[in-house]
Amino acid sequence: MREPDPSQLPEVSVLTTTVAHAEDARRLAREAVRGRLAACVQVEQITSHYIWQAEQCEDAEWRLVFKTLPLHAPALMAWLASAHPYELPQMLLREERSSRGYAAWVEERLAG
Structure with missing residues (x-):
């Protein structure tokens, strides 16, 4: 079976943020x-090291990794900015290549 050309695989957007509480x-x-x-x-539960307001x-x-499509990423980011409990939430967005099957599932889940 021939390996797919990664440049031809569909993109899925991955948005990462963190919160202090499991709830x-x-x-x-x-x-x-x-x-x-x-x-x-x-x-997933993690430990974060950072400086905030001059304090170590x-x-x-808790790290959240959201899977969406590039078309839906702006709406997800806008919603998350309004729903997030932090004053300055981390929101890191990246595009990743995905298997066609997984990308189709993501698209199906986000459809109307």
Whole structure:
């Protein structure tokens, strides 16, 4: 079987953010999927090291990884900015190549 040319594979947008509480992570994940802004959201517990307001911080956080399509990414980011509990939420967006089957599933989940 011939390997697919990666440049010919469809793109899926991946948006990452963090929150301090598991309840916020569950709420954001459920609302994004229910609202068809994301096909799925992965949630994992992490430890973040950063400086905020001149103070060194080390905090337990929950990372959310939203899977959507490039067309839906602006709406997802706008919604997340309004629904996020942080004053300045991390929102990192990247485009990734996906298998055709997975991209089709994402598209199906986000359809009307």
